[in-house]
Amino acid sequence: MLDLQSLTVGYRNTRGAVLSGIDVSAAPGDFVCILGRNGSGKSTLMRTIAGLQAALDGAALLDGEDIASMRPATRARRIAVVLTERQFNPGLRVDDVIALARQPFTGWQGGLADDDRGAIADAVAVTGVEPFLRRFFSDLSDGERQRVMIARALAQTPHLMILDEITAFLDLPSRVEIMAMLRDQAREKEQIVLLSSHDLDLSLQLADSVWLLDDAGGFSVGTPDELSRSGALGGAFDSGAIRFSPERGRFEIGTAESLAGETPDS
Amino acid sequence: MSARVSTSTAVLIAALAALALLTLTYGQIALPLADTLGALTGTQSTDLARQIVLDIRLPRVAAAIIAGGALGMAGVLMQALFRNPVADAWSLGLLAGGQLGVALTVTAAAFAGPAAVSFLTLFEGPSITLAAAVGVAIAALAMLAVGRRVGAITLLVIGLMLGFTSQGLTSVLLHFAARAGGRIYGGWQDASFAGVAPEALPWLALPILLGACAAVATAKSLSSLLLGETYARSLGVRVTALRHAVLAATVLLVAPVVAFCGPVSFVGLIAPHFARALAGTARILPLLPLAALGGALLALSGDAIIHAPWEQHFLHLNAILAIVGAPVVILILIFSPAVRQWR
Numbered sequence: 110m111l112d113l114q115s116l117t118v119g120y121r122n123t124r125g126a127v128l129s130g131i132d133v134s135a136a137p138g139d140f141v142c143i144l145g146r147n148g149s150g151k152s153t154l155m156r157t158i159a160g161l162q163a164a165l166d167g168a169a170l171l172d173g174e175d176i177a178s179m180r181p182a183t184r185a186r187r188i189a190v191v192l193t194e195r196q197f198n199p200g201l202r203v204d205d206v207i208a209l210a211r212q213p214f215t216g217w218q219g220g221l222a223d224d225d226r227g228a229i230a231d232a233v234a235v236t237g238v239e240p241f242l243r244r245f246f247s248d249l250s251d252g253e254r255q256r257v258m259i260a261r262a263l264a265q266t267p268h269l270m271i272l273d274e275i276t277a278f279l280d281l282p283s284r285v286e287i288m289a290m291l292r293d294q295a296r297e298k299e300q301i302v303l304l305s306s307h308d309l310d311l312s313l314q315l316a317d318s319v320w321l322l323d324d325a326g327g328f329s330v331g332t333p334d335e336l337s338r339s340g341a342l343g344g345a346f347d348s349g350a351i352r353f354s355p356e357r358g359r360f361e362i363g364t365a366e367s368l369a370g371e372t373p374d375s
Numbered sequence: 376m377s378a379r380v381s382t383s384t385a386v387l388i389a390a391l392a393a394l395a396l397l398t399l400t401y402g403q404i405a406l407p408l409a410d411t412l413g414a415l416t417g418t419q420s421t422d423l424a425r426q427i428v429l430d431i432r433l434p435r436v437a438a439a440i441i442a443g444g445a446l447g448m449a450g451v452l453m454q455a456l457f458r459n460p461v462a463d464a465w466s467l468g469l470l471a472g473g474q475l476g477v478a479l480t481v482t483a484a485a486f487a488g489p490a491a492v493s494f495l496t497l498f499e500g501p502s503i504t505l506a507a508a509v510g511v512a513i514a515a516l517a518m519l520a521v522g523r524r525v526g527a528i529t530l531l532v533i534g535l536m537l538g539f540t541s542q543g544l545t546s547v548l549l550h551f552a553a554r555a556g557g558r559i560y561g562g563w564q565d566a567s568f569a570g571v572a573p574e575a576l577p578w579l580a581l582p583i584l585l586g587a588c589a590a591v592a593t594a595k596s597l598s599s600l601l602l603g604e605t606y607a608r609s610l611g612v613r614v615t616a617l618r619h620a621v622l623a624a625t626v627l628l629v630a631p632v633v634a635f636c637g638p639v640s641f642v643g644l645i646a647p648h649f650a651r652a653l654a655g656t657a658r659i660l661p662l663l664p665l666a667a668l669g670g671a672l673l674a675l676s677g678d679a680i681i682h683a684p685w686e687q688h689f690l691h692l693n694a695i696l697a698i699v700g701a702p703v704v705i706l707i708l709i710f711s712p713a714v715r716q717w718r
Contacts, residue, residue: 159609161605161608161609180611181608181611181612181613182611183611184611185609185610185611186611188609189609190605190606190609192605192606194603194605195603197601197602197603198455198458198600198601198602198603198657199460200454200460200601200651200657201601201602201657202655202656202657204656205598205601205656205657205658206602208658209598209599209601209602209610209658210610212595212598212599212610212611213610213611215595217592217595218594218595218660219594219595219598219658219660265610
């Protein structure tokens, strides 16, 4: 169970709080999509929940324990992340990258036991990275790297998986495949998956629950249906060029007439 | 440990033992293998053989193995810490920094008077090593600070420049120190394993042994750091503490080498690449023994070449290491998949 208790995230500099007083929870098996425009605070929120950045106020609790005050080794056994930043050592091969996910579970030498190998084999199988296990990570295409990083996070067998913009470099079939796979994994392994994405259509079709961030620091939670009916989705994303259509449940590119109709005053 | 790593380790140990034995037998005076072995084991041998092997050649061979091994391990640590495939104690100016530390200490003692010089001479091993350690640590901290702002190749150039600056200062300082009567470390600006006296060997070996233990202890966390700082933190690594520990290990490994053998070039840069190719992984722990053995083998090979029975003693260690090492570095920069990202 993940509980955010009046969590305020942001920076202790002039940028200040990005999102304030968030109260929300997610149950094991939930596939949660975090949606919002660039700069709405998705990454900040995810980094804070992952314990990689200090909260300004409030707390994020995983199974009743405050994530920020967990010992780093304990946290690493329960939370896995896939982030947008990639600053890898170029000597790493793909199998090394995935095997490093088991570091929180291994002894001081980092040697792999049978259950470690099992977790790695499972992750490799469901992500389909088998063909490039022996290649250098830095030689892979962006899409292949994303698959490897997802395999690495799965191999960490976490209670909570936090994935930031993972589908950005994938083609449409791969996006569908990866997101559906993550949802199935969440249900099967009773993991909570938090995933941020710009892929609205797909997220709305797959998510059990959506956390919606608008540009003004507003935060709404609900099932895709609830959010589209309440108009929250439109509020967060509508612009001159795109409009959410609650009837059709998807975004539509604004035509000249619809834009004129929306802004009669101008 | 994988079969690949243990097989490679065994082969390297055998090669190193064979090369060490060869180096002990030949030189200006060639000794039969039986006499050399006899001198080593303390059984039948001539006095001359015993003297040559135990007093002259063995300390040199031991110093080459220990120093080469230390530089190889330090190279593994630094390449991971700086995320830079051409980082090592020599290329990033740590060795030169250590020399400068020693030069400053010697100069200060020379100007302070004969008492300071004799004190320094009395505790030559530890005091020179300590002075080198301070210099190495300062150079390493400076490079870490710079490394956050520049790319891998820029860092290499800056490291080499810092090294030239330090070496220039060292030579000027030692000139004045010699004038003022502190001629302790003349002729040490070139790298050599021949200057290590038998009684100095423990002072060379002990910090390196500690450094090796520290390297092994940090190996697992350092492997996580290969994924970058944030991922390392997500895997439970305390990154700042790890950086300090790796830095301490590097100083322990490198400082005695500077103090006793001078600026041994290229060994620490090449050995880790060699180790990665053999191990088929970039994880730190399997690389450490392989890089240590590879570094020892490279250093001892260089030493063996300059101590071959030439007409006269004319070769310098760094000349040999540069002839072999510089082209290897060029090949690494051009062809290594590990550097491709930065080309």
